[in-house]
Structures are given as structure tokens and as C-alpha cells.
Amino acid sequence: MAEPRDAFDTKVRWPLRLTWAGLIAERVTVAFWPFWSVAMACLALLMMGLHRTLAVELVWSAVVVAIVSLALTFWFGIWKFRWPRRAEAVARLDATMVGRPLQTLADAQAIGAGDAASEALWREHRKRMAARLSGARAVRPDLKLSRRDPFALRYVALLGVAVGLMFGSLGRIGDVGDLGGGGQALAAGPSWEGWIEPPAYTGLPVLYLPDQAEGDLSIPEGSGIILRFYGEVGKLTLAETVSGRIGEVPPASDPEQQFAVAQGGKIEINGPGGRAWDVAILPDAAPAVTVAGPPETTYEGQMSLPFEATDDYGVVAGRAVIALDLDAVDRRYGLAMDPEQRPEIIRDLPLPIAGSRAEFAESLIDDFSQHPWAHLPVVVTLEVNDEAGQTGMAEPARMALPARRFFDPLAAAVVEQRRDLLWNRQNAGRVAQVLRAVSWKPEENLFRSEADYLQFRVILRRLETYAEAGITADQRDEIAQALWDLALALEEGDIDDARERMARAQERLSEAMKRGASESEIAELMQELRDATQDYLRQLSRQAQKEQDQNDEFDSADAQNMMQMDMNDLQRMMDRIQELMEQGRMAEAQQALEELQQLMENMRVTQGGEGQGSPGQQAMDNLAETLRDQQGLSDQAFRDLQEQFNPGANQGQSQGNQGRNGGEGQGQSHEGQGGQGDGAGETGQSGDRSLAERQRDLRDELNRQRGNLPGEGTEGGQAAREALEQADRAMRGAEDALRQDDLAGAIDKQAEAMDALREGIRNLGEAMAEAQREQQGGQGQAMGNAGSQQRDPLGRKPGSRGALGGDDSLLQGEDVYRRARELLDEIRRRSGEGDRSQDELDYLKRLLERF
Template identity: 45%
Template sequence: MALRRFRSARPRPGRADASPEPDIHGSQAAHRAVRLTRWGMVWEQAARAFWPLVTLTSLIFALLSLGGVEAAPPVVLPWLAGLAVLALIAASVWGGLRYARVSEDAAEARVDATLPGRPLTALSDHAAIGGEGALWQAHLAQMRAQADGARAVRPDAELTRRDPYALRLAGMVALAMALIFGGAGQLGQGMEAIAATFRPAPERGEDVATGPSWEGWAQPPAYTGRPTVYLNALAEGQDLELPKGSEVTFRLYGEGIGVTQDIGTSVDEDPLAPAFTAEMTGTIEVAGRSFPITVLPDNAPTVAAGNAPERRADGRLVQDFTAQDDHGVVSGEAAIDLDLASVTREFGLAVDPEPREALVLDLPMPRGQRKDIAGQLVEDLSRHPFANLPVTVSLRVQDGIEQQGEAAPMQTILPGRRFFNPVASALVEIRRDLLWSRDNARRSAEILRALTWQPEGFIDPVLYQELRGGVTLLESGPLAEEPRDDLAEALWQAALKLEDGGLADALARMREAQEKLSEAIRNGASEDEIQRLMDELREATDAYTQMLAEQGEQQDPADRFAQNPPQGQSITGDQIQQMMDEIQRLMNEGRMAEAQQLLEQFNRMMENLEVRQGQPGEGDGQGSPMNRSMNELADTLREQQELSDEAFGEMQRQFREGGQGGEQQRGEMGDRQQELRQQLGQQRGLMPGQGSEQGDAARRQLDEAGRAMEDAEQALREGDMAGAMERQADAIESMREGMRAMGEMMGEGEQQAQDGQQQGQQGQQGQPGQQGQAQGQGQQSQGRAMLDPLGRELSGNGNRITTGDPLAEGVDPAARARDLLDEIRRRSGERSRPEDERDYLGRLLDRF
């Protein structure tokens, strides 16, 4: 049987007799494989023909997107753009010539070549002789079965061979970088820059609208805190005030534009960017505009010392000072020098002193604004050689341009620690003489020999051996500076041991525990670490207060602090414990900022302290803890009411002015609210009566008042005057409730004291003259003439509510007085009442 092989004609698109293209010899798999293979061959042809065009386009796009055009000089841009366009055209033509259309037959032949026996070609054959019988049909069936296994052939453009330098990969990487790091803005700017090189320059004319031909800025010195002024935004003819030293800079964009000025010297001679410093009042002219400039002089800062330095109980120097500057003080220092002319030249001071440089201390500077400073220098100078000697104190401050202001030197006695133990006082005097001049070595050795003569009974053996070693050192020959300083330190430690008997060590341990706890709170230490440090502080404070109390039993505190009496710094051990309990409670509640503030107040209180034994509430005088707490709370309540009135006035101002401005006023009110909250927290910590029903109730009310004050502070800083007034009213009400509970506690204590007094009088009625005296006192306590309208004794201190006689008063006068005070406070807080009436009620509250 002969075969006749030919290709069956396929209908072509566009012909009238075209019919749907049949499957290849009835095989759907072969048809799909041929179609996919043809698409792959089309991609092969396109990739081979146009990969240079695609690579070149990617590189140009990346160059534009990544800002490469900006790096090229404007003169070169047209040539680069022309070369790029020519390259794109050449690549397009080259690709078009190389691209060839892929036919169906070529795709079928590629698929058929992958099949065994080329079944697709076999299915196109016809028998030339012998007919297409059963054998032929069996042959076709076998070929169809093999054609059903046809698969699309993977395309291969052979770009690796055609692009041996991998230029196409460089183009792909550049395109990816442009898409990731490039931007549409840079792409547009690059195209705009290229287009601008082909655009003809517009003819200049008077009517052509252009942008600003210049820009100017005035930048005040950084230390002034003033913002930079944009001169273009100023109104025509507007005066401009600049601090001295401001830098004025211009940027000129047009030709024939210049800047003339007479306010200062130039700092940049660039004709397109002139700059100069404002030093004097004058005028700046640029492009037809004139700017009158007023240069504000930078005055030198001023500083003044307060009263003469105070001496604390521990010998620390306390010096008040004030400083002012128009833009703010940067730094300050205090120079302390010996006033030799005022020294009494006798005993160890009779010889000439060794030269010693002045002591220079940095003045503490607050954070934030420093235009008006009221500060306090606190320094422990008890060990300095100038301690307890006449000195001159000179205060100096400096502003941002290093201008200095100096106060007149102040002559005073440099505060130092006083020693009352005779031996300790003698050791300190020997130390002073040695630090004054080493020529006093022989005299000091003689005094030490006298002190150590027959030491049995009044000098500790260990101290005796140390002092005898000092005698040997002083008599061994010329005394060098370093051994002199070591001996002076040993004498100081010996004097402290004799004077305090270990109290100085206890104070040092307490201060160290305070500093550790403060540092832990500031650094956000763990709860276990903070609790451990709190326990250490409790132990150190208990040891110190116990030793201080024991020492107070042996000598009169008035004699110990004769030159600087405590003046209200007396406090009981129970009050110290209450304040520490308050610190513990704040830390347990997570209110670390408030705990830190209260701890700092506790530290300051313990620096100058006389511990007094006894129970809180002792005594009826004004100095008792209960009366002091009532007075302080009354002052805080009055200040809170005044602040609430100011918040009401600020709210009215906001309503009139539409809520504009007032940020500084609101910030100041927020600061004052914060101070009142801290003041209330300290008063709560020192309030007596812990553990009693009324005392605990008063503490709860003051705690509620503190939280309301905190919310009011936040509202004030945010400008929410209505919310601030609401929380301030809550704070005022809680403080009133707390004072009411304290009044009840005070009344119970006075009643117990009266009962005890009556019992004592009954036991003494048998003695002549005392019975009549007791009766007279009873009549006096029952008399109406001894009470004011609020039920308080006129002979008292004006802040203690008495009970009186219930029959004479009709009702409990204490309750009546409290009700009357509450009614006055309620009416004074009503904004609807006339201002004159509220002023009168305020005067009543201030008086009573």
C-alpha cells in the first residue's frame, strides 16, 4: 500500500468560505498543545526582536525616576535626550525588521517533532494505492492515540546567547529600583527639565506674570526662643522688631535686584544670597520694598542676693537669690572669698593665712523660662576652711550672648556647723587653725597634748590613740599639704563622733536610702526593688529619729539651735510614719510621680528637724499638729476657691473672644493647680489622727480632693474651663468634708481634755483658793461673752471651735458654727450672686 502525503488545506481568515478551524485530526489535546506552543513562539520572536528596546526603555525610566536628570548640566540635557530618542527609534526599527509572524504549521511541526512517530504528520497522510481499509484505519487510530499525548513545547528565546553581557538584566534591576525608590514627582520633574530645554525662552515684558523675585528671612538668636520671620509675608510698611544679633538672609532670583540696608554688617558677600546681622535700628530695601527694622537691645542680666545666708541645723548654707534677663538667664555662679579685713586676728588666726582660691558654686537654674528666676542655693560648706569665718559672697549670671550681670558683694559669716561638746569644739578649732596656716602646727600640737592629758573618763581609748597620733604628726617637723588635709579630716570625724554619738552616721544612712529610693522611682525599677528600698528608708528613718529624740532628752534643743530655731519644724514620730505610709500608698496605686514629689518634700523636711515625743494633737495652742493642719487646709481651700474664680473669668473671656488665645494664662492656672495638689498631698501625709474614724474619713476626703484637683489641672491645660470648674467644685466640697471630720476629731479631743481637767479640779477642791478658781474657769467657759458668732473662743487663737454650754447655746455650737461656715462657703461659690455679695462672703471666710 502506497502513501500519498499532503497537507490538508486550512481555511484562512478573511475568505468568504472560511469555516471554524477544526481540531487537529480530532485530537483536542493536540489542538491545545499547538495553540499554546504558537503563543510561546510569538513570545520568542518578540523577545528576540525587542529585548534591546525594552532594556533601553527601562534604563531611561529608571534614570528619570531616580533623579538622574538633575545631575546633568542643562547644556547637555538636549543632547542626551536626542541620543535617547534616536536609540529608541533604532531599537524599534531593528526589532520590527527581525520580528516574523508565526504560522500554525510551524507550531504544529514543533509539537509533532516532540512526539514519537510524528503522529500529527501521519494523521495528514492518505493512502495512494490500496485504499483506506481496515489496516489503514488501525494505523490512524494508533496515531490518534499518540497525538492525544501532545504537550505544549516550552519557549526558548535564547537570550543568553543573543545578550552575552546580560544587558537585559541590568535594565530589569534598574526598573525595579525605580519602582521601589523612585517617585512620580521626580519622574515629572525630569521630564519637565528635558522639555524645558526644547521650549523657547519667553520674551521678558512688563506685563509677564512671574513668581517672587526674592525671598527673605529674619532669624533671631536661638537663645531668645523667638521664631524665624518670613519677610515676604509681612504687610507693606510693617515695622519689624528684631532682637540684637538676629541674622537676616535673602535669596535673589532675578537680575538687577539688590539689597540695601543700614542695620548691621554683612556676613555673606554672595550677590544672590546676601546676609547680615541686625545690630542697630534702620531700614532694609529690596526690589522696591522697604522694611523698617527696630533692633531690640539685649540688656545684660541682673542678679540680686536675698537675705543673709541662713544656717540649717546640719550646717548647710541656704542663700536666696533672684535673677532677671530680657531673653533668659543661661547660667550663674556664686563666688565665696575670705574677707580677711573682717577676720578677728587672734589665737590661731593671728598668723597670715595661706593663699586659697575663692570657692565658686553653680547657681541652680530652673527648667523652662528663665526670664525671671527666684532660686535658692543650698550647699553643705560646713567642712570648708571658710566655714564660720567672714566672707564676701558675689553672685554672677550670664545670658545667651555671654553678657554678665553681677550683684554687689555681700559681707556675711559663712554658715557652718556648730559644735556644743567642748572637746569636739576644740578639735574643730584646731582643724580650722591648721587649714588657715600650717604655721599653727606647733600650737595645735600643744592644744592636743592638753586635751589628751589624763584622758581617763572623758575620752574614748580609740579616740585617744588617734589624737596622740596627730600630736606625733604635728611635732615631727614641717607639715606637708597632703598630711595636713588628712589630719583635718580625721579631726572632723572625731568631732562628729563626739558631738553626735553616731547621729551623723544615722543621718548619712537615711539620706543614702532617700537617694536610692528616688533614683529607683525615676528609673522605673520593679515593684520588688522599690519595696525593698522603701523598707530600708523606714529602718534608717526610724533609727535617725530615735537617736535624735534620745539626744533631745539629754540637752535642750533651744540651746542646740540657738542661732536658728526650728520655727515650726517640730514634728512627732507618728507624723513621720504617717507621711511614709502616704508615700507607700501612692506607690502601691502606681502614682509614682506624686510619690516622688512627696518623697522630695519628706527629704527637705528631714533636713532641719526636731523630733518631739508625744501623741498628735497634744496641746491646745496654735502650734499643735491639729490646729496647724486646720490652718493649712483652710489656706489651701481659700486658694482653690480663688483659682476657681479665675477659671470662671477665663471661661467668660473665651466666650467673648471666641476661644482665641489665653494659652499662657491657662498654663499658669494649670501650674497653680498642680502646686495646690502637691500642697494638699503634703498636708494629708502630715495630718494627725491616723487610725481614728474621723481621721481616716478626713484622709479619704482629701484623697478624693487630690484626684479632683488632678483632673482639674488637666482640664485647665486643655482649655476646658467648664470641666475644670466642675472638678474644682468637687475638690472644694471634698476638702470641706475633710475639714468637717477634722473638726469633729478636734472636738472629741477637747472634750476629753476638759473631762480630765474637771476630774483634776474635783480632786483638788479641798485646797484653799482652788475651788473658787475652778468655778471661775467654769463660768468663763460657759459665758456667751467669750464666744464669737461662729462659736469660737475670743481669747483663743481664732481657729479652734469650742463646744460651750449646750443649755446656753440652745444647740451644739460646734455643729452650729460648722453649718454656718458651710452655708457661707456655699453662697460664695454661687456665680449667680452679685459680685459685691460674694466679695463680702469672701471677707467673712478670710476673717473666720
């Protein structure tokens, strides 16, 4: 059809060209998509190097198939393709515009020619159609092939190319040209391949022998070698001297050879393409272990023996063997006779749970205080093993078996007689005589209490009875355990005994400095002072807690004379004293020791609190009361649960719980002071109200306290509110469970509520402490005013009636890391004990991984 050149040239030239190009692309896509899909699939296989792994016959077959497929699909594309005409492009573009303006402009007036009006109308119509050409836009081609390729094979081929680009290489395509000569050689002659597999515990990779150049080759001892010969049998043979095989050795021409490397030697593959290597063995060195330093002993007697272990590939096990050094024992008194035979002490060495075991440092932690060899000379031998079964041993370390030390003279004497009894049962008569001599007309204050004296006499009578009839091993162990319990009771005593031991240790250290004792003696006495001081502070802490529970007020007049001290201060003072002694400055050390004595004499257990009238303290008291009430409800729910499975089991009980509203506890009902602990349970003074109703009332009371909670706007106050909100939700869950008679579920929810209440009390205490510090302007000195919160000698703010929080932690500075290390050592020691259950070992492993 004829076209107006001016219209095409001015308005639709480029839209028409683009539409024509799209039409061409559309027909090319439809005709040739099978061809480029086959081409992409072949390219992907070549980039992935598939032709390197298949037999040459299969490779050539695949090449033929690929060429034929490419030829057929290309011929199909040429046959299918039809070059679009310009008129087709014009028709496609014209169909997208209203009224088909291109067709209109190409038409001629059929009727009315010569009529002026008709011709004018025709011209106006063409003018309007020409104006519409300005909106011409190129038509997008339809390249969808989903109808022709329902299985999306073209995308599978494209995915293969993407995988080849990421994990393959374009350089592998060039290897196809080598298939002619190489393939012919492979088909015509023999070939081989082989692998070297190092032992698994070495962690080394497998080596591919064809990639190893001829010459020297170093491989780990115990490596396995696999060789495979292809082609005609007998063309390739193996000659090797590394396996040391004798007897039935497979023929050298077997298609598959497999052996382990046991010695250095030579490996030679004879035949076309063969190679030879001189093999050197990389020996697996035996592990090594050494004692890294002297053992450390805590006050309770726990020993920590540091050690270091190394191995080229890693230690898999280890143990410590402790044997009595009989030649070094002072054979006097109860140790004069030969000891009874006892097995060596064997303990597994702790190994790192995470990280490398090729080189590490750990500590063996255990408590040998009750062992018969405690404080006697022993020989400690450390052993470690590697995966190859080799054993490394440390130089035997000679030491006195670390154990708890007793500072009380009577307790030390009891422990010594216990040791003599365990040394040999024939010492029973002698031990009884010594104990009787000690208890005959004892001097004043030798026994702190009548209970200790009576326990001593009972043990003595039983020992004398056993000794007359010939004491057995079980009777000996029974008496030994009783003596140990008595020694602990005598040693720990009360705060006065701890203060006396500390004063005695200070006095002995002072005398040693005055007379110029040796460094070893001074170091021992200094350690004794540290242990005694630590025991004294522990007793002070116990007394502070006890007095805090019994008294709600403290005398503000005494606060002016109270001194604040924590364990860090004492530790620094004692470190300073030891440093001065090591430098030979005895006069200054003596003065520092006197200052320490004065400070310890002036120490008092203080009681903290903000005053009973403060809103914060009142809120703390109310929350503590709510916690006790919740505990009582939980106790009652537990007893009701017991009653379901064992009716009458709780009758007449007088449990020692401290809860309220629980129906039992210390001989009287928690509902009132007059009720007896008869297990009245739900009734008491609560009438006929059920546990669910009482739980609801307790939750309502908690909500009332939440509304009056101080510390709003502070971090601690917000944390306290969140904790109490969680307690409210748990109480609501407990109430619902009680209404449904689900006592087990209610007990769980009540436990959650109590935990949340404790957390809320602690957070509120922190908020109160923070507010007090801001009010005091940072002045937290020991001479604080009567209204300030006081501290106990460990630097804690005990508070009163449930105040569990403070502004400082119990351990600070160096003590934090010391205590953390002790806890970590204890976890590692337990994780190294093979006799523990698997569940417990898994739990300990998770702790070590986390911390």
C-alpha cells in the first residue's frame, strides 16, 4: 500500500523502525531458542570440566551428540525463521493507535471526488489522523516462549552457564582440543592415578599423586596410599619399599594397589607415564606435658595445679598419677610403722572443650583434704596421650599433697590423729590414748561448746571399743569421717574463734619478722594470715546477715565510729606487707602490720537501711512481705499436690518453711500465731477461701504496690516495674491453674512469680542506692550520717527486711577475676571426670562454651 512519506519521515520513523526490529527479534527468538539452549548446555559442561572426568570414549560420543544437536537446531531455526516485511511492521504499529491513522493516510477518497464539500471533509479527516501520529510508540516484541518451552529448558541451560562461571573456568574449554592426541594415547596405552590419605587426626588434606612432581616426597607416618592402573594389565607395575609388607604381597601389576606407609623408602610406577618418588616420613612426635608452677590451695583445701601440654596434632587424653613418696616421709610417731597399701591417686587432666589442643595451659583442680596422704610427701606424674597412642610424661614433681590447713590447735591435733589412723589400723590404740590424754581434764576454752566435747567423747569410746576387738576397714573409715566432721566444727567455730586465729597469725608473722626468719617461713606465715583473715571476714559476713534478719533498726550513734572496709582493701594491705618484707624493709612491714591489726580490731558489722520511714524502704518491706506470702501459697499448693498422691501424708507435719498463708511451718500456722501446724491448709484463718481466691487477693495487693512504687524515671525503677509486671502475669497464670485444679502448673507459675519478685526487689534496691548516691554527692565514706545506708566489712549494703540489692558488687577489682577463675577451674575439673553422667558432661560443656 502507498504511504505518505512526509508523515513517516516526520512522526513515525523511529517508532516504526523499533517495531520492525522487535518483530525481527521476536522471530529470531522463536526460531533459534533451541539452538542457543543446546549451545549454553554444552558450554556449561565444558566449563565444569566434565570432559576431564569421563572416559575418552564417552567424551567423544558426547561431542558427536552435541555437534549433531547444534546442527539440527540451527537448521530448524533457519527453516523456521521468516524475515518480516515493512508492511507487517506498519500494520503492527498502526494497530496500536486509535482509528488506524497510518492506514487512513495511505487510503484514497473512493466517493465524492470532485465535490468540494466531500473533499474538504476528507482533508479534515486526514488532518486529524495525521495529528494522531504524534502519539505513535514502538510496539514491544512478544519474546515469551513458555508455550513453546513448557519445561523451561532454556533456563536450565542458562543456570548451567552461571554455575560454570562461578565454580568452573573458561580455560577448561581449551582442553577439548587436547582430546584428540591425549584421548588417542589414553585409548591406545595405559594410565594411572593415585591418592595419599594422611591419618584423619592430622587434619591434613588428601594428596593427588599425579599432581606431585618426581623427587622427594614427605608424608605423615601412617598415611594410606591408593593406586589404580588403567589399560592393559601388566603395562604398569608398582615397586615400593615404604610399606614394609612381607608374606602375601599382591602382584605388582594389580589394577588397584593399597598399602600404608610405615617407613621411609621409594615408590616407583614402572611403565608408560610412570613416576618415582623418594618418600620421607614426617614422624608423629610424642606429646609433652610439664608442671607450670607450684600448686595453689584455697582456704577450703581445693588444690589447683597448673600444667602445660603440647603435641604436633593435639592431645586427646591425660591423667595425673599421685603416689606416696615413702622415702621422704618423716617416719615418727603414728607414721613409724609401715602404711597400709593404698592405690595411687589417678585423676583425669582437664582438656580444652573448644580451641586447639596442640598447645594449651590448664589446671588440675581437686580437693585431697580428706585423703590419708594429705600434707604428706607425694610424687605427682602427669601423662598425656595423642591419637596415635603415644604417651608423654612430665618430670615427676615432688611436693606435699595440698590440702586444707587447720589453724585451731585442737582441730589440727584431731586431723593428725585421723591421719595416723588411716595410715595403719594398728595405730587405733595409740590414737585412742592420745585423744584420751587430750580430753582428760581439758583446760578452759579448749572445747568451745559442750556439744563438741560430747562428740569428741563419743568418738573416743567407739574407737576404744573397736580397737579392743580389732578394728576393721569399715570401722576405721567410720571413725575417720567422724574425726573429720569434728575437726571442721572445731576449726570453723564462731567469729571470736576466727578473730583469735587471725590475731594469732598476725602475732606469729610479727615475731618472725622481728627475729629475721627465712623467706620461705615468712611466705608460709603470710599465707596463713591471708587464710585466717578470709575466714574472719566470712564469719563477719555471716554475723551481719544474721543480725540483719533479726533487727530492723541500727544505732545511728555507733555509725560515727564504724569503718568501711572490703576485701580488696585488706588484700592490698597484705600485698603491701609482703612486698615490703621481700624488699627487706622489715621496719616498714612491721608498721604496716600494726596498722592492719588496728583496722581489724576496729571493724564492726554494720546494718544498712534508709530508715523505716522512707517510701523506698516501705516499698521494699511490702514486696518482701508479698514474696513471703507467695512462698506460703506455693508451699500449701505443694502439700495439696502431695495429698492427691499420698492421702494423709502431711498430717501432723511441722515444716520449717518461712512462707506465710501456707498452713504449716515451725509448728504453727502461718495464718496466725495461734494456729497449730496441723496441716489445716486452706482453712486456718483463711476460712473457706480457696487457694485461687487467695492467689487473686495476693495479685491485687501486688498491683496496689506497683502503683506506689518509687524510683520512677530511673533505670533500676523501670527494671523493677517490668519485673513486677512479669510477677503479675505469673500470678494470674497460677490463679487460672488453681481454678482448673492444675496444682503442678500452679506451682510452676508461682515459682516464676517468686523469681520475678526477687528480681524486682533487687532492682528497686539498686534504684534506691543510686538515688542515695546522687543525694550524697558521691560521698560514700564510712563516717556517713545516721540516715545513710551502711555497709558490712565486705563492702556490701545489706539493707533490712528483704533488701537484697546494693550499689556495689560483693567482689570487686582483682577478686572478681580470681573468683571467676576459680569457678571456671571447677567447671573444667568436673568436665574432665569421665565417671560423670553424659547429661552432666553436656551441661558442663555448654557452660564452658558460653563462658
